[in-house]
Amino acid sequence: MTEHPLFQRRQAETTGPVDVRRVGPGTSMASDNAFALALLNLWERVSEAGGAVGFTVPVDRSAVGAAVSVVIDDLRSGRAFAFAATRGRDIVGFAMVRPGKQTTAHTGRISQVMVDPGVQRSGAGTRLVQAVIRLAGELGLERIRLGVRDGTGLDGFYRRLGFVEAGRLPAWIRVAPDDDRDEVLMVLEIPRRTEPDRT
Ligand SMILES: CC(C)(COP(=O)(O)OP(=O)(O)OC[C@H]1O[C@@H](n2cnc3c(N)ncnc32)[C@H](O)[C@@H]1OP(=O)(O)O)[C@@H](O)C(=O)NCCC(=O)NCCS
Numbered sequence: 001m002t003e004h005p006l007f008q009r010r011q012a013e014t015t016g017p018v019d020v021r022r023v024g025p026g027t028s029m030a031s032d033n034a035f036a037l038a039l040l041n042l043w044e045r046v047s048e049a050g051g052a053v054g055f056t057v058p059v060d061r062s063a064v065g066a067a068v069s070v071v072i073d074d075l076r077s078g079r080a081f082a083f084a085a086t087r088g089r090d091i092v093g094f095a096m097v098r099p100g101k102q103t104t105a106h107t108g109r110i111s112q113v114m115v116d117p118g119v120q121r122s123g124a125g126t127r128l129v130q131a132v133i134r135l136a137g138e139l140g141l142e143r144i145r146l147g148v149r150d151g152t153g154l155d156g157f158y159r160r161l162g163f164v165e166a167g168r169l170p171a172w173i174r175v176a177p178d179d180d181r182d183e184v185l186m187v188l189e190i191p192r193r194t195e196p197d198r199t
Pocket of ligand 1: 046050052053112113114115119121122123124125126127147148149154156157160
């Protein structure tokens with residue numbers, strides 16, 4: 001029997017157009033078990049390539065799996081909203097936002113922004129974060145934040161999208177036993193929009 005493409009731990013397709021789509025209940029892309037596995041494979045590939053998405057090399061796949069479970073639970077329960085970048089049947093990118101609660105209900109937190117190493121620097125990450133920003137506006141959020149590992153240069157990626165540095169958590173991220181990095185906190189005021197997102 002041929003293995004379903006989503007279940008293969010292989011490099012994603014490297015040609016063809018990339019689409020950005022909403023994931024989760026009520027969208028065209030279900031946050032089902034096949035999606036969870038595809039996200040696990042993507043997250044592991046990005047982490048193995050040194051991506052700043054919570055894990056260090058060598059990557060503990062079961063720890064990534066536990067993190068994926070939390071993401072899928074949050075998507076299914078409506079605690080978080082996400083977009084996936086797809087190329088053919090491959091998941092080649094992901095980004096999500098979690099709205100705050102009670103006194104922070106007007107804010108949100110972006111996390112798990114990642115693009116497959118073979119697809120990076122072709123605009124997918126920008127499109128994913130822009131889609132999250134539009135959605136955050138539709139959800140009525142007024143500002144969103146995220147944390148960037150210092151020394152990665154990624155603050156530049158977010159500055160291009162309008163985020164500004166709001167502060168730092170000193171030595172917050174332990175990349176290696178002798179390498180602690182600041183977490184750079186970045187914030188974006190959401191531009192007001194009236195048009196619904198048709199992504
Ligand atoms: C960060 C990430 C999502 C960006 O996605 P992407 O699709 O590669 O980004 P884009 O092609 O939209 O980049 C647009 C611009 O952002 C900047 N940029 C993108 N990635 C960058 C990086 N790693 N370092 C510095 N600047 C970067 C560049 O100016 C780039 O324009 P250029 O390619 O013309 O120089 C992707 O690099 C990634 O998945 N990295 C690994 C995971 C990770 O670290 N995520 C960040 C968590 S905060």
